[in-house]
Amino acid sequence: MGSATCLHLIESKSHIEAAMVGVAHLEDAESLKHQLRCIHRQLEAMHEMEIHAASRRAVVDVLKPSSVR
Known part of the structure; x- marks a missing residue:
């Protein structure tokens, strides 16, 4: 999804894969x-x-009603 958490997890998996090699x-x-x-x-x-x-x-977020002004 491109979140910071996802990016950190992907990077961590990459490091583990390098260690596995x-x-x-x-x-x-x-x-x-x-x-x-x-x-x-x-x-x-x-x-x-x-x-x-x-x-x-x-x-x-999509289902939240818009704020009324």
């Missing part, structure tokens, strides 16, 4: 790889929640 070929790093995947999924879920919340806010 960086550790992809490391031996004995399965636990770390798993943690990075979990963090990425959490960020993705937060992003989805923010998108849905922003959509709901937009609908509420």
Whole structure:
């Protein structure tokens, strides 16, 4: 939706993806790889929640009655 929160979440996911690439070929790093995947999924879920919340806010704003002058 372009909100600051969405942009921060997208940036965070990008950093985690870069870390995942960086550790992809490391031996004995399965636990770390798993943690990075979990963090990425959490960020993705937060992003989805923010998108849905922003959509709901937009609908509420559209449905609000205009102020009478």
